[in-house]
Amino acid sequence: MATLATDQRVYNFSAGPAVLPVSVLEQVRDEMLCLPGAGCSLLEMSHRDKRFLEILADAQAGIRELLGVSDDYEVLFLQGGARLQFSMIAANLLRGQDKAAEYMLTGSWSKKAIEEARKEGNVNVTWDGKANQYSQLPTAADYQIPADAPYLYYCSNETIQGVQFQSEPTCPGSVPLICDSSSDFLSRPLDIAKYGMLYACAQKNAGPAGVTVVIMRKDLLAKGSDDLPGYLLYRNHAENDSEWNTPPTFAIYVLGLVTQWLKKQGGLQAIEKQNHEKSQLLYDVIDAFPDFYQGHAKVDCRSKMNVTFKLPSDELQAAFLAEAASQQLQSLKGHRSVGGIRASLYNAMPVAGAAKLADLMRAFAEKNA
Amino acid sequence: MATLATDQRVYNFSAGPAVLPVSVLEQVRDEMLCLPGAGCSLLEMSHRDKRFLEILADAQAGIRELLGVSDDYEVLFLQGGARLQFSMIAANLLRGQDKAAEYMLTGSWSKKAIEEARKEGNVNVTWDGKANQYSQLPTAADYQIPADAPYLYYCSNETIQGVQFQSEPTCPGSVPLICDSSSDFLSRPLDIAKYGMLYACAQKNAGPAGVTVVIMRKDLLAKGSDDLPGYLLYRNHAENDSEWNTPPTFAIYVLGLVTQWLKKQGGLQAIEKQNHEKSQLLYDVIDAFPDFYQGHAKVDCRSKMNVTFKLPSDELQAAFLAEAASQQLQSLKGHRSVGGIRASLYNAMPVAGAAKLADLMRAFAEKNA
Ligand SMILES: Cc1ncc(COP(=O)(O)O)c(C=O)c1O
Ligand SMILES: Cc1ncc(COP(=O)(O)O)c(C=O)c1O
Ligand SMILES: [Mg+2]
Ligand SMILES: [Mg+2]
Ligand SMILES: [Mg+2]
Ligand SMILES: [Mg+2]
Numbered sequence: 001m002a003t004l005a006t007d008q009r010v011y012n013f014s015a016g017p018a019v020l021p022v023s024v025l026e027q028v029r030d031e032m033l034c035l036p037g038a039g040c041s042l043l044e045m046s047h048r049d050k051r052f053l054e055i056l057a058d059a060q061a062g063i064r065e066l067l068g069v070s071d072d073y074e075v076l077f078l079q080g081g082a083r084l085q086f087s088m089i090a091a092n093l094l095r096g097q098d099k100a101a102e103y104m105l106t107g108s109w110s111k112k113a114i115e116e117a118r119k120e121g122n123v124n125v126t127w128d129g130k131a132n133q134y135s136q137l138p139t140a141a142d143y144q145i146p147a148d149a150p151y152l153y154y155c156s157n158e159t160i161q162g163v164q165f166q167s168e169p170t171c172p173g174s175v176p177l178i179c180d181s182s183s184d185f186l187s188r189p190l191d192i193a194k195y196g197m198l199y200a201c202a203q204k205n206a207g208p209a210g211v212t213v214v215i216m217r218k219d220l221l222a223k224g225s226d227d228l229p230g231y232l233l234y235r236n237h238a239e240n241d242s243e244w245n246t247p248p249t250f251a252i253y254v255l256g257l258v259t260q261w262l263k264k265q266g267g268l269q270a271i272e273k274q275n276h277e278k279s280q281l282l283y284d285v286i287d288a289f290p291d292f293y294q295g296h297a298k299v300d301c302r303s304k305m306n307v308t309f310k311l312p313s314d315e316l317q318a319a320f321l322a323e324a325a326s327q328q329l330q331s332l333k334g335h336r337s338v339g340g341i342r343a344s345l346y347n348a349m350p351v352a353g354a355a356k357l358a359d360l361m362r363a364f365a366e367k368n369a
Numbered sequence: 370m371a372t373l374a375t376d377q378r379v380y381n382f383s384a385g386p387a388v389l390p391v392s393v394l395e396q397v398r399d400e401m402l403c404l405p406g407a408g409c410s411l412l413e414m415s416h417r418d419k420r421f422l423e424i425l426a427d428a429q430a431g432i433r434e435l436l437g438v439s440d441d442y443e444v445l446f447l448q449g450g451a452r453l454q455f456s457m458i459a460a461n462l463l464r465g466q467d468k469a470a471e472y473m474l475t476g477s478w479s480k481k482a483i484e485e486a487r488k489e490g491n492v493n494v495t496w497d498g499k500a501n502q503y504s505q506l507p508t509a510a511d512y513q514i515p516a517d518a519p520y521l522y523y524c525s526n527e528t529i530q531g532v533q534f535q536s537e538p539t540c541p542g543s544v545p546l547i548c549d550s551s552s553d554f555l556s557r558p559l560d561i562a563k564y565g566m567l568y569a570c571a572q573k574n575a576g577p578a579g580v581t582v583v584i585m586r587k588d589l590l591a592k593g594s595d596d597l598p599g600y601l602l603y604r605n606h607a608e609n610d611s612e613w614n615t616p617p618t619f620a621i622y623v624l625g626l627v628t629q630w631l632k633k634q635g636g637l638q639a640i641e642k643q644n645h646e647k648s649q650l651l652y653d654v655i656d657a658f659p660d661f662y663q664g665h666a667k668v669d670c671r672s673k674m675n676v677t678f679k680l681p682s683d684e685l686q687a688a689f690l691a692e693a694a695s696q697q698l699q700s701l702k703g704h705r706s707v708g709g710i711r712a713s714l715y716n717a718m719p720v721a722g723a724a725k726l727a728d729l730m731r732a733f734a735e736k737n738a
Binding site for chain 1: 376381384386398456488617618705
């Protein structure tokens with residue numbers, strides 16, 4: 001990354017940790033030495049302080065309001081990232097069961113989730129996207145879920161491949177649906193009542209690294225065994241309102257500010273519209289130059305969050321990245337496991353950022369195709 | 370907590386999260402919108418970005434330099450707090466062993482560590498301070514450690530009771546010594562070569578909540594089973610230099626700044642001297658009014674980090690806390706499990722803060738004794 005003048009912000013297409021709203025960063029900056037009225041920085045404040053408990057409650061309320069989460073669900077803030085959830089889900093809900101949990105294998109993140117689940121019990125891979133390099137997702141006709149499965153697990157947006165479920169998989173009412181929504185959390189409205197559990201690490205669409213949001217139906221909290229390592233038992237966190245031990249206070253504070261920002265943007269319907277618009281700007285160029293930009297995802301599985309494509313050669317790809325960097329378009333390199341280009345367009349990416357990248361793509365293709 | 374003017378910082382005696390150096394907070398504030406030359410906030414930067422990798426390496430190097438950590442040890446940055454370590458230690462080093470791990474039961478935190486260890490294997494309580502309400506610590510004559518114990522575990526500073534080991538317990542060379550140093554980490558020089566593992570959540574003496582530092586001798590990394598939940602296997606974190614998954618980037622960044630600040634203070638010898646001075650200011654008042662201020666810890670086990678005492682009545686205690694608050698001395702209430710007063714005097718608490726509290730204590734005793 002080239003060195004820039006101190007205060008020059010660029011368009012940052014990182015897949016996570018990722019772009020945050022400038023107004024949120026400004027508030028964090030302004031309150032860094034002293035949270036108004038608190039006598040100290042949020043960073044210095046006990047997690048048992050009334051003031052922090054309000055911040056935690058506000059962050060929970062923000063999520064509840066944006067997604068319409070009912071009292072049938074807990075909203076928890078955990079550490080360990082989404083990958084610790086891969087283990088916690090299976091340790092709480094699969095360990096000791098003889099039925100197999102159902103997992104949709106749709107890309108790199110669901111693959112890793114399956115690896116962890118296999119340590120805890122039986123896994124049935126409901127559907128496997130390997131034959132098409134994880135460029136497409138199953139439709140209801142492709143699978144059937146036994147009514148007594150412990151749960152059905154899927155990843156709503158595979159961040160690395162750039163494929164996104166446009167709606168929830170079909171799942172019997174008796175089977176809890178569990179979703180890794182790490183990279184499209186709060187990007188669109190959802191009907192939470194369809195889920196047993198939905199979770200997301202915050203560092204893509206909802207805040208900084210260091211906190212993972214877990215939305216879990218309360219009946220599922222009874223399932224884990226008391227023999228589990230204490231941190232891994234969801235019940236402990238629910239019974240102590242995310243203060244079973246010291247929570248990641250700063251990450252929760254920033255996440256709360258992001259939910260406030262989202263409400264000011266008009267909530268999830270408004271942000272979904274904008275996310276559609278931004279991603280369409282890029283997909284339109286890909287479709288206009290289909291031989292030059294090889295989009296990875298099948299059209300009906302395209303992610304609105306992570307737009308993934310390849311150029312005809314490694315040389316052209318390197319030239320494209322260099323040209324982008326010179327125009328202050330940053331962190332566009334695809335994940336090291338798959339290569340190519342990945343433009344992540346989370347909520348806080350302005351339309352102008354996507355438009356500038358679309359312009360570059362068009363100009364670059366016209367010059368080099 | 371009373372509401373104060375926006376920018377008025379008070380003396381904050383919180384036990385954790387706790388006071389941080391003002392110069393560190395200022396740098397965090399100044400870099401919040403844009404890390405110099407990076408084009409974005411640290412909060413927005415990929416953990417794979419070269420720039421962040423430097424920050425991570427600098428934070429590790431800062432710890433290595435301050436404590437003299439050799440290459441025989443890994444320095445890891447983990448999530449989940451110290452309480453997840455309670456489980457990870459036992460899951461990696463005790464599970465599957467038939468010998469009992471040795472645990473010193475010296476207060477609330479070692480007690481919770483023992484509860485987690487018992488889920489994984491046999492525990493022998495080497496010594497139990499219950500008879501004296503955890504006001505004192507064992508001497509070498511009080512215990513003997515079998516040469517084939519999987520490890521000896523102790524908590525160097527019991528944050529709630531305010532008792533602190535003045536030096537390491539006696540431990541056979543064949544037995545890895547494991548220390549929860551959460552509340553006195555980086556407060557004094559240590560001979561790390563004596564330890565198999567030493568760890569600390571950062572939110573007391575080393576940074577904000579959200580990161581836990583683990584210093585582990587490399588031979589111990591081989592012990593955990595691959596069947597463990599991936600996040601719980603130390604080896605995974607070591608082999609991926611704390612990037613097995615997304616680390617808590619912001620907490621690591623602040624922790625790195627704290628290590629730089631410590632070096633500027635003259636390192637751990639200088640800070641130890643100051644910590645001695647600060648705590649002595651309070652213990653001198655306690656000793657001057659022994660009937661009025663009932664110090665919890667036996668004199669030779671007194672903590673330089675958390676000074677714990679009681680006043681003759683609940684009414685006097687409440688009056689004392691109110692008087693302290695009116696003098697901008699904040700967060701002095703003891704832990705809810707034991708009551709009383711607790712003044713935490715971590716590295717970043719200025720001598721002036723301790724002096725002001727000592728003055729208040731003296732005046733309050735003179736008026737009310
Ligand atoms: C969809 C998805 N799941 C899981 C993860 C892993 O999250 P973490 O690194 O916080 O464990 C990521 C990204 O890192 C992701 O994009
Ligand atoms: C000595 C000690 N150990 C463990 C803990 C638990 O740390 P955490 O809340 O990060 O799990 C604390 C304080 O919270 C502590 O003071
Ligand atoms: Mg990531
Ligand atoms: Mg609750
Ligand atoms: Mg704490
Ligand atoms: Mg290493």
